[in-house]
Structures are given as C-alpha cells and as structure tokens.
Amino acid sequence: MKLKIIILVGTMTGTAQLVAQELELIWDADDVAVETLLMDNLDASVFDREGVILVCTSTYGQGDVPDNAKKLLDDLRSTRPDLSAVRYGVFGLGDRTYAETFNFGGKRFDELLQELGAQRVGERIQHDASSGVLPEEKAEEWAGEWLAEVRERVVAAA
Numbered sequence: 001m002k003l004k005i006i007i008l009v010g011t012m013t014g015t016a017q018l019v020a021q022e023l024e025l026i027w028d029a030d031d032v033a034v035e036t037l038l039m040d041n042l043d044a045s046v047f048d049r050e051g052v053i054l055v056c057t058s059t060y061g062q063g064d065v066p067d068n069a070k071k072l073l074d075d076l077r078s079t080r081p082d083l084s085a086v087r088y089g090v091f092g093l094g095d096r097t098y099a100e101t102f103n104f105g106g107k108r109f110d111e112l113l114q115e116l117g118a119q120r121v122g123e124r125i126q127h128d129a130s131s132g133v134l135p136e137e138k139a140e141e142w143a144g145e146w147l148a149e150v151r152e153r154v155v156a157a158a
C-alpha cells in the first residue's frame with residue numbers, strides 16, 4: 001500500500017505553505033501520496049484520517065500559532081481525543097530574534113499531540129528565518145531523512 005502523508009499547514013503569510021509545496025514535490029516523486037491541507041476550518045477529526053501527519057506551522061504574536069491554526073489547536077485542547085494511533089512530525093517555522101518564544105507554534109502542537117498520546121517520528125524541526133537558510137532549503141535537506149524514519153517506524157510496524 002502507498003504511504004500517505006498529510007501535511008497540515010499553519011501560516012500567516014504563506015511561508016509554511018511554500019515548505020509544504022516543496023515537500024509535496026519531493027515526496028510525490030518518491031511514490032508517497034501527499035495531501036496538503038491548510039488548517040483553516042479543520043477540527044480534531046483530521047487526526048482520524050489514514051496516514052502520517054506532518055504539522056507545518058509558523059509562530060506569531062507572543063509565541064502563538066498563526067490565526068488559521070487556532071481553531072484546530074483549541075479543538076484538540078477541548079475535545080482531547082485519544083491520538084495513540086497517530087504518528088506525526090513537526091516542521092516549525094520561526095525566528096530566533098523572538099528569543100523568548102522561538103518556534104513556539106510547532107512546540108505547542110508537539111506538546112499537545114504528545115499529551116494526547118500521539119507519537120512523534122523524528123525530531124521537531126525549528127527553522128530560523130534569521131539564519132539565512134530558506135525554509136524550503138531546510139525542508140529539502142530534511143525530507144529524505146524524515147521519510148526514511150517514517151518508513152522504518154510506520155511501514156515496518158504495519
């Protein structure tokens with residue numbers, strides 16, 4: 001069966017969406033079925049879907065998730081579904097200039113998903129907009145490594 005990856009995009013100005021597009025191009029070519037969904041209007045039921053989830057989100061305000069991700073985060077917090085069957089990764093976008101809240105958007109999702117029983121595959125990625133490395137470049141570097149971990153953890157266990 002074809003491996004399925006669902007990318008959930010939390011973004012204010014579209015950078016996280018560019019990352020998702022880059023990943024989709026890379027993984028589609030590797031015979032993976034990739035579906036990218038903006039978080040707008042999603043609720044916790046998106047985690048019932050078949051496939052590995054990649055949360056791809058930036059950070060705003062005082063370390064908040066972007067506006068389009070708030071509803072999903074709030075719904076997970078209030079309904080607290082059992083996510084023990086869920087395997088996920090996090091590609092966070094942020095800027096180290098915001099030292100106190102660097103990459104808190106991805107961190108908030110990561111902590112909550114773990115609390116709800118989901119298991120993360122690989123490390124949480126923290127892109128730094130002040131680093132000079134484009135987020136799409138970082139994504140390209142990381143894509144193969146994460147896919148290999150997903151195949152090992154998820155496909156081998158199936």
Ligand SMILES: Cc1cc2nc3c(=O)[nH]c(=O)nc-3n(C[C@H](O)[C@H](O)[C@H](O)COP(=O)(O)O)c2cc1C
Pocket residue numbers: 010011012013014015016017057058059060061062063064066093094095096098101102103104129
């Ligand atoms: C008003 C504003 C507030 C931000 N706050 C944070 C923050 O608290 N922590 C952080 O790591 N990055 C912060 N950032 C940086 C963004 O997360 C970063 O630029 C990201 O690449 C934007 O991605 P997006 O276009 O997908 O929203 C902030 C950026 C802006 C413009």
